[in-house]
Amino acid sequence: MDEYRQELQSFVRERIAGRADEIEQRADFPRALFAALGARGFYERCIDLRKDGHRFIPLDLARYRVLIEELARSTCFSLALPVSVHVGLCLPLLARLGTATLREDMLPRALRGELVGAIAATESRAVSGADFVAMASRATITDRGIRLQGFKDYITSGMAADFLVTFVPWRDPAHFTDICALVVPTAQPGVRRTPVPMSVFRSAGIAHFDFDGVELDRTALLGRQHFGMSYFLEHMLVARLDAGIWAVAVGQEALLLMQRYAQSRQVGDGTLWGESAVQLRFAEAATRLELLRGLVDSTIRAAEETGRIDPVAATAIKAATPGCAGAVLEETLHLLGARGLETRRPLLRMLAELRSFGLAGGSTEVMLRVLAELWPARRSGDAQEGIYPEWRA
Numbered sequence: 001m002d003e004y005r006q007e008l009q010s011f012v013r014e015r016i017a018g019r020a021d022e023i024e025q026r027a028d029f030p031r032a033l034f035a036a037l038g039a040r041g042f043y044e045r046c047i048d049l050r051k052d053g054h055r056f057i058p059l060d061l062a063r064y065r066v067l068i069e070e071l072a073r074s075t076c077f078s079l080a081l082p083v084s085v086h087v088g089l090c091l092p093l094l095a096r097l098g099t100a101t102l103r104e105d106m107l108p109r110a111l112r113g114e115l116v117g118a119i120a121a122t123e124s125r126a127v128s129g130a131d132f133v134a135m136a137s138r139a140t141i142t143d144r145g146i147r148l149q150g151f152k153d154y155i156t157s158g159m160a161a162d163f164l165v166t167f168v169p170w171r172d173p174a175h176f177t178d179i180c181a182l183v184v185p186t187a188q189p190g191v192r193r194t195p196v197p198m199s200v201f202r203s204a205g206i207a208h209f210d211f212d213g214v215e216l217d218r219t220a221l222l223g224r225q226h227f228g229m230s231y232f233l234e235h236m237l238v239a240r241l242d243a244g245i246w247a248v249a250v251g252q253e254a255l256l257l258m259q260r261y262a263q264s265r266q267v268g269d270g271t272l273w274g275e276s277a278v279q280l281r282f283a284e285a286a287t288r289l290e291l292l293r294g295l296v297d298s299t300i301r302a303a304e305e306t307g308r309i310d311p312v313a314a315t316a317i318k319a320a321t322p323g324c325a326g327a328v329l330e331e332t333l334h335l336l337g338a339r340g341l342e343t344r345r346p347l348l349r350m351l352a353e354l355r356s357f358g359l360a361g362g363s364t365e366v367m368l369r370v371l372a373e374l375w376p377a378r379r380s381g382d383a384q385e386g387i388y389p390e391w392r393a
């Protein structure tokens, strides 16, 4: 593991350090960096291709964590986000559920970073992006093939993607079991993409897609036709965990910067660090970050042992991330005074981008609703219901 991290750190030092903000401002997908990471084997080493592996999702989470941590620390978020979608979601979906054709043709090139994958789930034009059953897109599936009609919105890496993994209902009216998962090459006739100029993740190639009578072979189906929604929910747990990994890595750097600055800053006879109010605020931010770090650590450890990601823990991580990351970065910005707002320190940009984790991959409200549903069932195993009258409803 250390070797993987060291190799990655030297890649980041050579190719990204000191250039992250320039890459972000260019609003141009960092394809060369994306491909170089793949060519050096950083993606392949995160994917567990053994058929007899015990992992439900074929991802080596501990190694994947290192990949996301180092890219997040580089502050080049428009590279980190596409890599997390490609390696955390697209590659495991292809490796686990792809037909032989997809696994033999597309997967090896995607592992080497020659192909860019994206996840296309959201439809946000008329209804809430979280309302899957209200999706307007349709896949008509027959013995001869699949015809895709509809649209998808705010797709990370969309402008650079060579293929999409999309989730689409295949009959009316749609129910959870009527959603399938499809692999759609973006070069296919009928696929049209439009860039969305964003004020966050400016170089992540976020795009809207339109599908107008896109014809696909049946080999485009991932897994079983009825199970698309289950696949989505299982695999999106990685994205929820991701948010926490990312926030903890960036938050640690921010806290250390805050401390170094406060220790070096003269105030009267002492330093800013000597002010108890400053230490208190620092410690409050550190406490929030430690709680999140503890949950991320234990969730990854448990997933490594059981092969499954705990949905309650992953959802709690996603729900807690925007608030925790926001609080840490806001404190850092505030304490650094005017220096925090210099362009060489992209704290304000990172604050906005980490806050947008409250939307990307599902809004915080949606996470909280899921938690309210899942949490009571999980606790019932060791709760002492009925024994102590004090706790009866």
Ligand SMILES: Cc1cc2nc3c(=O)[nH]c(=O)nc-3n(C[C@H](O)[C@H](O)[C@H](O)COP(=O)(O)OP(=O)(O)OC[C@H]3O[C@@H](n4cnc5c(N)ncnc54)[C@H](O)[C@@H]3O)c2cc1C
Residues within 6 Å of the ligand: 085, 118, 119, 120, 121, 122, 123, 124, 127, 128, 129, 130, 131, 153, 154, 155, 156, 157, 200, 201, 206, 356, 358, 359, 360, 361, 362, 363, 364, 365, 366, 369
């Ligand atoms: C940076 C970024 C990257 C993204 N990348 C992708 C991608 O790669 N693939 C993809 O498919 N999608 C992607 N998305 C889209 C993202 O998943 C949606 O933005 C998200 O699901 C929310 O949908 P929406 O934007 O339509 O907002 P809405 O669903 O309209 O929500 C707006 C607000 O309404 C409130 N709200 C919504 N639902 C509820 C509820 N049930 N209860 C209470 N309040 C609620 C919340 O406050 C929410 O913030 C990305 C978005 C962003 C910002």
